[in-house]
Amino acid sequence: MSARTVSRPALARPALPSLPSLWDGLRRAWVAHRTRRQLLELDEHLLHDLGLSRADAWREARRAPWDLDPIRRGRGIG
Template identity: 50%
Template sequence: MSFPLSLRRAAARPRLRLLPLLLSRLGLGRSRRRLAELDTHLLRDIGLSRAQADAESERPIWDAPSHWTR
């Protein structure tokens, strides 16, 4: 049995939105790992303490600020 084209397209839409979300969250995790690797003087240049950088780098990838996901 074949489904109408409109139903097939509607079923494909959630998958199309999932990939960009997954890629952005993986990028967020990569950025957080890199933040943890920065030296203290580089962190000072961007206005963060070592404790702030460590706290941010330990956050899970699904814990992103809402203004990042718009």
């Protein structure tokens, strides 16, 4: 009878993000932060052209920079 060796599966380590993907995430968060603040500078006419109210602009500007989900305006989206 031959001896069998039982190998244990290696423990899975959490994948660390690569430097380029980490940099890309930080860049996207910064762009989101900057453009959300720029929404507050638009006048009512331009906000209306975008389909946003002043309240929508404030709600969007208060979001965390890393929250990159699309805007939700209570219309059953997302």
